[in-house]
Amino acid sequence: MTRPxxxxxxxxxxxxxxxxxLGPFLWVLIASFQPEATLAAQxxxxxxxxxxxxxxxxxxxxxxxxxxxxxxxxxxxLTVLVAGLAAYPLSRYQLRYRRHFMLTLxxxxxxxxxxxxxxxxxxxFRFNLYGSVPAMVLFLTASSLPxxxxxxxxxxxxxxxxxxxxxxxDGAGWLRSLTAVVGxxxxxxxxxxxxxxxxxxxxxxxxxxxxxxxxxKQPAAVTVYTFFSQYGxxxxxxxxxxxxxxxxxxxxxxxxxxxxxxxxxxFAGSVKG
Amino acid sequence: xxxxxxxxxxxxxPPVRGSARRGVLRWLLPLGPALVLLVLFLAGPILWxxxxxxxxxxxxxxxxxxxxxxxxxxxxxxxxxPNFLNSFLLTFVFVIGSAVIGxxxxxxxxxxxxxxxxxxxxxxxxxxxxxxxxxxxxxxxACWFSFLAEEGTLNTVLGISQEWLYTAPxxxxxxxxxxxGTAFSMLVYSAALSEVPADLLxxxxxxxxxxxxxxxxxxxxxxxxxxxxxxxxxxxQTLASFGLIYALTGGGPGTASQTTPLYMYEQAFRYFEIGxxxxxALVLLVxxxxxxxxxxxxxxxxxx
Numbered sequence: 001m002t003r004p005x006x007x008x009x010x011x012x013x014x015x016x017x018x019x020x021x022l023g024p025f026l027w028v029l030i031a032s033f034q035p036e037a038t039l040a041a042q043x044x045x046x047x048x049x050x051x052x053x054x055x056x057x058x059x060x061x062x063x064x065x066x067x068x069x070x071x072x073x074x075x076x077x078l079t080v081l082v083a084g085l086a087a088y089p090l091s092r093y094q095l096r097y098r099r100h101f102m103l104t105l106x107x108x109x110x111x112x113x114x115x116x117x118x119x120x121x122x123x124x125f126r127f128n129l130y131g132s133v134p135a136m137v138l139f140l141t142a143s144s145l146p147x148x149x150x151x152x153x154x155x156x157x158x159x160x161x162x163x164x165x166x167x168x169x170d171g172a173g174w175l176r177s178l179t180a181v182v183g184x185x186x187x188x189x190x191x192x193x194x195x196x197x198x199x200x201x202x203x204x205x206x207x208x209x210x211x212x213x214x215x216x217k218q219p220a221a222v223t224v225y226t227f228f229s230q231y232g233x234x235x236x237x238x239x240x241x242x243x244x245x246x247x248x249x250x251x252x253x254x255x256x257x258x259x260x261x262x263x264x265x266x267f268a269g270s271v272k273g
Numbered sequence: 274x275x276x277x278x279x280x281x282x283x284x285x286x287p288p289v290r291g292s293a294r295r296g297v298l299r300w301l302l303p304l305g306p307a308l309v310l311l312v313l314f315l316a317g318p319i320l321w322x323x324x325x326x327x328x329x330x331x332x333x334x335x336x337x338x339x340x341x342x343x344x345x346x347x348x349x350x351x352x353x354x355p356n357f358l359n360s361f362l363l364t365f366v367f368v369i370g371s372a373v374i375g376x377x378x379x380x381x382x383x384x385x386x387x388x389x390x391x392x393x394x395x396x397x398x399x400x401x402x403x404x405x406x407x408x409x410x411x412x413x414x415a416c417w418f419s420f421l422a423e424e425g426t427l428n429t430v431l432g433i434s435q436e437w438l439y440t441a442p443x444x445x446x447x448x449x450x451x452x453x454g455t456a457f458s459m460l461v462y463s464a465a466l467s468e469v470p471a472d473l474l475x476x477x478x479x480x481x482x483x484x485x486x487x488x489x490x491x492x493x494x495x496x497x498x499x500x501x502x503x504x505x506x507x508x509x510q511t512l513a514s515f516g517l518i519y520a521l522t523g524g525g526p527g528t529a530s531q532t533t534p535l536y537m538y539e540q541a542f543r544y545f546e547i548g549x550x551x552x553x554a555l556v557l558l559v560x561x562x563x564x565x566x567x568x569x570x571x572x573x574x575x576x577x
Binding site for chain 1: 308403408419
């Protein structure tokens with residue numbers, strides 16, 4: 001094959017793949033603006049925001065989105081605080097079991113959280129924590145910690161120790177050093193971890209689905225599923241509008257951290273503990 | 274997987290005054306909250322699942338008041354349970370079909386095709402593929418539900434009438450999961466390919482090696498570490514996949530797409546057979562742990 005022909009073939013293949021990936025999005029995007037849209041992909045020329053108006057009620061979407069913000073936000077803030085504290089000695093001190101600890105954390109990131117939820121559910125039931133949002137947030141924080149501590153430690157390793165020395169000379173302990181010197185310097189890293197955890201929990205369906213008891217506590221991930229199983233067949237336009245409103249924040253936040261995450265897919269450079 | 278940061282071995286530490294006990298406190302205090310959460314909400318439940326998998330713990334019926342030790346009964350039941358064996362086989366098909374073959378190959382192909390393309394082309398392709406990845410799993414299910422519906426986009430484009438979710442539920446969930454997960458493999462391989470030296474490929478081309486031979490004898494051997502690590506990670510992510518399948522087919526029709534996580538859900542959360550559900554969870558955890566260990570062996574972890 002000549003060079004221009006190979007180039008043309010590659011572009012054609014990419015175009016086919018892109019269209020195939022676009023396919024499943026199409027009817028969701030179109031149906032959300034079609035009044036009375038059903039599962040049948042029959043776009044009409046009419047355009048309206050009726051579907052969005054119909055789902056923008058307190059119980060349908062506003063309360064679930066508030067719940068999502070509270071659950072994901074609380075988990076992200078708590079994870080960043082706890083992981084930030086934990087990363088400090090791991091980054092700054094020579095600890096005997098540090099390598100073991102870091103490897104154990106990396107190992108834990110591979111375990112299926114779905115399977116851990118069975119004993120967590122039994123435990124919550126036994127200790128009367130079933131249905132408790134704060135208890136669930138603590139569990140979500142714990143499940144986000146292994147990966148977050150890794151990321152935090154790597155960001156912290158990038159802050160030169162020499163910058164802290166001046167603070168130590170002035171008599172500052174580790175906590176002041178962390179909050180006044182290291183923390184501000186690694187603010188972008190903190191933001192990346194926070195957003196990463198937030199977006200992950202924003203999409204989390206299984207944990208709230210099994211750990212929370214009443215619909216009023218459920219985040220949008222669960223209510224969009226409930227709406228889907230009840231009205232998916234008859235009011236697909238509304239489901240589409242609901243899906244778009246629920247997905248938008250995750251997309252916006254992903255775009256915000258995209259640049260920082262780009263470097264995290266390389267295995268060739270080896271993992272730095 | 275790492276967020277690259279300049280390596281910086283600490284030469285000094287914050288001043289420590291006082292006794293050796295203070296020395297313990299200086300790392301125990303900051304690590305404490307993390308350790309407490311990890312022990313209470315991760316290690317504890319995992320250990321407890323080992324215990325309750327050997328009991329007849331249930332949330333309804335007589336066993337809920339008085340659960341007892343039943344030895345290996347749950348596991349004996351498990352490996353003679355046709356529904357479990359069916360779910361296990363389906364999980365295997367799901368992981369091989371959607372992750373090992375689907376996401377992995379398609380991700381590599383897209384990354385290879387993108388090499389040397391312009392910024393606009395890469396931006397558009399990346400944008401669409403990553404969009405499918407960023408969308409929450411329940412929304413992904415809603416997208417595929419209409420895409421595969423009888424009068425949906427796919428049938429309209431193909432000009433046929435086919436109830437995909439009833440006639441081919443496994444194919445449907447496999448395709449949906451390939452769609453959702455390919456971005457991860459694509460990003461891994463884009464990063465890996467960018468580190469393959471261009472002059473090596475050029476000199477091979479000068480020596481007369483065609484594109485196929487260059488791929489087979491130069492590119493793939495050079496990125497084999499990334500391929501293995503990627504295979505482990507996507508297997509781990511796919512193994513416990515729940516929301517996408519549950520929202521799309523609910524495991525049905527019947528048990529035709531009921532993978533092990535869905536069967537575990539049914540036993541533990543619908544029938545409240547916690548002991549039996551924990552035994553299933555334990556099987557998933559052990560498989561996950563094995564793959565996770567292989568993953569740790571594959572990646573180079575520098576002095577931690």
